[in-house]
Amino acid sequence: MKKISNDLWKKMFFLGSLWNLGIGLIGLCFYDLAITMLFGAQAVTDNLLALIFFRFFMIAVILFGIGYYIVSRDLLANRAVIWLGLAAKLIIFFTFVYYYALGQATWFSVFGCSGDFAFSVLFIIFLYQTKDGIY
Numbered sequence: 001m002k003k004i005s006n007d008l009w010k011k012m013f014f015l016g017s018l019w020n021l022g023i024g025l026i027g028l029c030f031y032d033l034a035i036t037m038l039f040g041a042q043a044v045t046d047n048l049l050a051l052i053f054f055r056f057f058m059i060a061v062i063l064f065g066i067g068y069y070i071v072s073r074d075l076l077a078n079r080a081v082i083w084l085g086l087a088a089k090l091i092i093f094f095t096f097v098y099y100y101a102l103g104q105a106t107w108f109s110v111f112g113c114s115g116d117f118a119f120s121v122l123f124i125i126f127l128y129q130t131k132d133g134i135y
Contacts, residue, residue: 005129006075009075009126010072010073010075011072012122012126013068013069013071013072013075014068014069014072016065016068016072016085016119016122017065017066017067017068017069017072018065019065019115019119020061020062020064020065020068021062021065021066023058023061023112024058024059024060024061024062024065025058025062027054027055027057027058027061028055028058028059028062031051031054031055032044034054034058035054037106037108037109037112038096038105038106038108038109038112039099039104039105039106039109040105040106060088064081064084064085064088067081067084067085068081068085075126075130076130079127079130082123082126082127083127085119085123086120086123086124086127089116089117089119089120089123090116090117090120092113092116093113093114093116093117093120096109096110096113097110097113
């Protein structure tokens with residue numbers, strides 16, 4: 001890869017970091033809003049166990065955001081984070097598509113997770129272009 005591509009990839013992973021941090025913080029700080037936007041108003045609950053698991057999920061989203069920031073600082077030294085993020089983003093996207101098809105998630109959840117799918121495509125391109133450890 002050329003120097004400009006290196007800078008482009010660093011910016012892309014930094015943007016991915018902001019994406020995850022933003023979603024995670026919204027989910028942690030505005031639980032009712034996030035649940036309503038993802039699953040509809042009927043899904044908002046006072047169930048402590050559901051709240052704990054949703055918040056743990058949002059913490060994991062934030063941790064991946066921190067990981068993408070670390071990747072943006074040193075692209076090749078942190079490929080494992082990219083592989084894990086790729087798997088997580090694809091699982092999340094297809095899970096929300098599945099639950100939307102079942103009528104248990106909103107169109108907004110699929111729309112929002114399309115951002116994760118777009119990042120997945122970019123992650124695949126980056127991993128392919130740097131498979132030899134050269135950029």
